Amino acid sequence: xxxxxHIMGLFKSEDKVVSAINELKQSSxxxxxxxxxxPSHKIMDALQLKRSWVGWFTLCGGILGFIxxxxxxxxxxxxxxxxxxxxxxxxxxxxxxxGFEVTILGSVxxxxxxxxxxxxxxxxxxxxxYDPRCSGEHFGVLAACEAMQEDGLKDFFQKQGAExxxxxxIRESPQL
Amino acid sequence: MIENDTKTxxxxxxxxxxxxxxxxAIGVATFVIGLASSHPERxxxxxxxxxxxxxxxxxxxxxxxxxxxxxxxxWSGPLSGLSESFAAFFxxxxxxxxxxxxxxxxxxxxxxxxxxxxxVWLNIPFxxxxxxxxxxxxxxxxxxxxxxxxxxxxxxxxxxxKLRRSIFEAWxxxxxxxxxxxxxxxxxxxLYILAFALVLCLIGFDLVMSMDxxxxxxxxxxxxxxxxFFIGLGALIILAAIIRIRQGEASGxxxxxxxxxxxxxxxxxxxxxDFFYVQLMVIYYGNIPEETHYVIVRTMLAPWNKLxxxxxxxxxxxxxxxxxxxxxxxxxxxxxxxxxxxxxxxWLEHLLLLGxxxxxxxxxxxxxxxxxxxxxxxxxxxxxxxxxxxxxxPEAVPATESN
Numbered sequence: 001x002x003x004x005x006h007i008m009g010l011f012k013s014e015d016k017v018v019s020a021i022n023e024l025k026q027s028s029x030x031x032x033x034x035x036x037x038x039p040s041h042k043i044m045d046a047l048q049l050k051r052s053w054v055g056w057f058t059l060c061g062g063i064l065g066f067i068x069x070x071x072x073x074x075x076x077x078x079x080x081x082x083x084x085x086x087x088x089x090x091x092x093x094x095x096x097x098x099g100f101e102v103t104i105l106g107s108v109x110x111x112x113x114x115x116x117x118x119x120x121x122x123x124x125x126x127x128x129x130y131d132p133r134c135s136g137e138h139f140g141v142l143a144a145c146e147a148m149q150e151d152g153l154k155d156f157f158q159k160q161g162a163e164x165x166x167x168x169x170i171r172e173s174p175q176l
Numbered sequence: 177m178i179e180n181d182t183k184t185x186x187x188x189x190x191x192x193x194x195x196x197x198x199x200x201a202i203g204v205a206t207f208v209i210g211l212a213s214s215h216p217e218r219x220x221x222x223x224x225x226x227x228x229x230x231x232x233x234x235x236x237x238x239x240x241x242x243x244x245x246x247x248x249x250x251w252s253g254p255l256s257g258l259s260e261s262f263a264a265f266f267x268x269x270x271x272x273x274x275x276x277x278x279x280x281x282x283x284x285x286x287x288x289x290x291x292x293x294x295x296v297w298l299n300i301p302f303x304x305x306x307x308x309x310x311x312x313x314x315x316x317x318x319x320x321x322x323x324x325x326x327x328x329x330x331x332x333x334x335x336x337x338k339l340r341r342s343i344f345e346a347w348x349x350x351x352x353x354x355x356x357x358x359x360x361x362x363x364x365x366x367l368y369i370l371a372f373a374l375v376l377c378l379i380g381f382d383l384v385m386s387m388d389x390x391x392x393x394x395x396x397x398x399x400x401x402x403x404x405f406f407i408g409l410g411a412l413i414i415l416a417a418i419i420r421i422r423q424g425e426a427s428g429x430x431x432x433x434x435x436x437x438x439x440x441x442x443x444x445x446x447x448x449x450d451f452f453y454v455q456l457m458v459i460y461y462g463n464i465p466e467e468t469h470y471v472i473v474r475t476m477l478a479p480w481n482k483l484x485x486x487x488x489x490x491x492x493x494x495x496x497x498x499x500x501x502x503x504x505x506x507x508x509x510x511x512x513x514x515x516x517x518x519x520x521x522x523w524l525e526h527l528l529l530l531g532x533x534x535x536x537x538x539x540x541x542x543x544x545x546x547x548x549x550x551x552x553x554x555x556x557x558x559x560x561x562x563x564x565x566x567x568x569x570p571e572a573v574p575a576t577e578s579n
Contacts, residue, residue, distance in 0.1 A: 093456065
């Protein structure tokens with residue numbers, strides 16, 4: 001199978017990006033990704049991304065941390081069995097402090113792990129099919145098509161009001 | 177068509193206000209019957225709990241608007257204007273406080289006790305004088321803030337009604353630029369926030385903590401005002417949800433608004449529990465009999481221990497796990513239910529704090545139908561106050577503007 005052509009439409013307006021994404025999704029071209037210099041709710045909505053799993057990582061981390069924090073406090077207290085100011089060895093009320101702190105710690109770790117795994121970081125191939133102007137004042141919409149459709153895709157982007165950049169074909173599949 | 181809609185709205189509003197007037201009548205009747213019965217102290221207990229709860233709701237909700245202005249927040253949108261409508265309860269709250277003076281013999285168990293030197297602070301003339309002045313300052317600052325805040329919103333071409341006309345005349349006398357008004361709002365709002373913390377501390381100490389005069393907790397005042405903001409936010413969400421359900425998209429209150437104010441409500445739910453916990457922690461470690469008896473009676477001994485767990489579950493555990501979910505926070509109906517339950521929970525929490533001091537050696541929790549009916553009377557008062565504000569200043573609340 002001949003390699004696909006990768007073409008990026010560079011937009012200056014957020015709204016045009018949104019309409020380009022919507023039309024691209026309905027066309028026969030393969031929509032790949034958007035590079036944007038700023039976080040944009042409009043573009044996020046247009047992409048219709050699946051719900052992120054990061055929250056579940058955070059929740060699991062928090063629950064594990066909660067159990068771990070209490071377990072740590074109870075375990076260390078029972079190692080010595082020292083009665084401190086007439087309180088029971090396993091004194092739940094003050095252990096809430098340890099339990100709470102470790103819950104937060106667990107949630108943070110869960111969140112970071114979730115973030116790294118779900119965004120597929122670290123990435124060393126992001127610069128493939130990338131235009132540095134996307135870190136400046138342009139939004140880049142990247143799409144792929146068969147070699148014979150190249151002109152059609154270029155026209156499509158131009159009609160949407162974009163500046164077009166055609167990438168040289170690279171053999172490997174791009175990192176999305 | 178629009179005229180028809182407006183007429184239906186007006187009929188509905190008249191009907192609703194009749195219902196609330198009926199609630200007030202039921203509340204007053206129950207209270208009077210309670211006073212005439214053999215246990216007038218029970219009626220006064222319900223009165224005190226409701227006074228504390230509904231005043232705190234009004235004060236806390238107005239605080240929301242002041243805080244939004246002070247922090248330059250834009251996310252609150254129409255909610256800010258909506259929260260100002262709770263200021264209409266201020267005069268009612270003040271009168272309700274004055275009425276409390278009549279029940280002094282029933283609501284201050286320390287009146288005939290040996291206070292071991294505390295009588296300098298805990299005596300009726302001084303207590304009522306300082307609380308009257310405190311509430312007066314708080315409410316004046318609240319109205320001062322509102323006076324400026326409304327100036328930016330009201331439509332000067334419609335000076336209907338006596339109150340509106342006098343306010344417009346006051347504005348015209350000293351004509352100001354919008355920047356000037358905003359600066360004045362900052363000053364009044366800042367002072368209101370400060371007074372809120374100080375006066376609610378005072379009310380918490382005087383009307384709640386002093387019921388058990390030998391018990392002290394320095395954090396009690398802060399606990400009281402954090403709780404007030406917590407339920408103020410709850411009531412604001414309820415009002416916003418009602419308007420959203422009745423008017424739909426036209427209200428201008430979007431799912432995002434519910435999500436954001438829901439997050440704040442969730443945050444204050446945590447903060448309330450935190451303030452409870454830090455007090456408990458110090459008492460637990462100190463283990464001084466003078467301090468521990470208060471907690472033991474309320475959380476470990478029957479009949480109050482069950483109520484303590486109910487309050488803890490209804491006001492913290494339940495909302496905590498439910499509000500973790502993002503989608504629930506964006507649904508007006510669900511938020512309406514959750515916030516109503518939390519406010520009922522805080523009502524019970526007031527009963528938990530005051531009950532053991534007011535009903536010594538109670539075998540069961542002193543709770544009956546009459547408490548509920550008196551509370552409904554206060555609900556009616558709050559609803560009538562808010563309804564009146566929205567009627568006089570329809571454009572202050574963007575939700576009613578479209579109608």
